[in-house]
Amino acid sequence: MLTKAAFTHGKGEPFQIDTLQVDDPKPGEVLVRIVAAGICHTDLIVRDQYYPVPLPAVLGHEGSGIVEKVGDGVTSVTPGDHVVLSFASCGHCKSCMTGRPYACQTFYELNFTGTMHDGTCRLHKEDGTDVANFFGQSSFSGYAVVSERNVVNVPKDVPLELLGPLGCGIQTGSGAVLNKLKPEIGSSMVIFGAGSVGLSALMASKVAHCGTIVTVDVQDSRLEFAKELGATHTINPKNVDNVVEEIHKITEGGADYSIETTSRPEVLRQAVDSLATLGTTVIIGAPALGTEVSLDVNTILFEKKVTGLLLGSSIPQIFIPQLIELYKQGKFPFDKLVKYYDLEDINQAAEDSETGVTIKPIVKIS
Known part of the structure; x- marks a missing residue:
């Protein structure tokens, strides 16, 4: 054929x-x-x-x-x-x-x-x-x-x-929240990057009833869109002196969860440094093979986790129909x-x- x-x-x-x-x-x-x-x-x-x-x-x-x-x-x-x-x-x-x-x-x-x-x-x-x-x-x-x-x-x-x-993309972002992190009701979530993966994570955070949802991006138009989708706070790194300090202020001590979607090592460092004790960072962004990142080991020692993610940690035959049902209900x-x-x-x-x-x-x- x-x-x-x-x-x-x-x-x-x-x-x-x-x-x-x-x-x-x-x-x-x-x-x-x-x-x-x-x-x-x-x-x-x-x-x-x-x-x-x-x-x-x-x-x-x-x-x-x-x-x-x-x-x-x-x-x-x-x-x-x-x-x-x-x-x-x-x-x-x-x-x-x-x-x-x-x-x-x-x-x-x-x-x-x-x-x-x-x-x-x-x-x-x-x-x-x-x-x-x-x-x-x-x-x-x-x-x-x-x-x-x-x-x-x-x-x-x-x-x-x-x-x-x-x-792929929407499954990955939403699965980071619903399958991997499974956040507690009222918990705080910070999402770095407001592309399709990040915004899917944002919508999933709303489905999961997170209390504080912060979106970080350099495009103001995307940050405004993030607010429409449920972000409680937005940050443009161009407009603040220190992104990590700003997140700690918003979350009153650090985020319970953060998700990195940008593929930039310096942003991954911010995602980890933004965490509260017992917090978890999920890495989604895929840079070139061999890309390395520098982290402060003492930050991780305070009961913090950094984990990778593939395809939303999902079984597609189960998870994709669930997302479609949420879409039909107007929730996703x-x-x-x-x-x-x-x-x-x-x-x-x-x-x-x-x-x-x-x-x-x-x-x-x-």
Whole structure:
């Protein structure tokens, strides 16, 4: 089968649209007609080779679409089902077997090395040259072959083109709060960065009934938007002498929880230094491989925790339907974050994401 797709040839090069060959699904795999796909920060840092995914590749890992065909042994979906695509996991390592697929021991191999679980690709140029897969889905394409473990069945009474970002960015931010931190009612939360991940964490903090929710960002327009979504306080680092001191004032001694989404080492230091005793910082921002940060060990000694996070510590087949239900109830209005683009405008969408013009671009594909 032939499909239109946006792919990247070399480091930092813009996406190019061309026609590719898509294989049929193998046993345990699903062919999905992609309706739309969100653009995530991770797509852009892979395009720029912060993570060395083989090129050429079709990126995209926030796809939503309709099941077209299933391979042998697939039981969770049937043709015609509406689905969201999330990350790949093996299903048989210790982490997967204990209900933590986000910590799959082969997560990197399955999502970032350019092939499917069997070491081969499902996308090819018309001359037969392989095009690398990404995140087990490569959803910047009209059709995608994915593992059954990537697929999340979703209800048909919600716009399908809206749902793709639940597969990564929105799942990650909200899961940091609802799955990882599980904050006590009335606790204080500080979120560094008001992009789609940070604002998803903000909305989840409101769902969790946090008492004080502080958002830190350098764009005043995003801080105003954060207030609309439920932030009780906002801080623009350009307008204060010391962000950490300001947070300690607001929270009367330090935050119970902080979330770092910006990928900047100096901001991670602020997130940790902003904590109260017994506080926890979650790291979400993904900088280039090898990035290091300096922390004061004596700060950590005061019963403080720093932890990483992958994909919201979630089981997508459980958590994504929960987020959709919160959205339907009006408690998680993630639709306010998005702006739609046609596939032909994917480079404009990427630029708007990087410059902050658009919080969450979604590329409509079919």
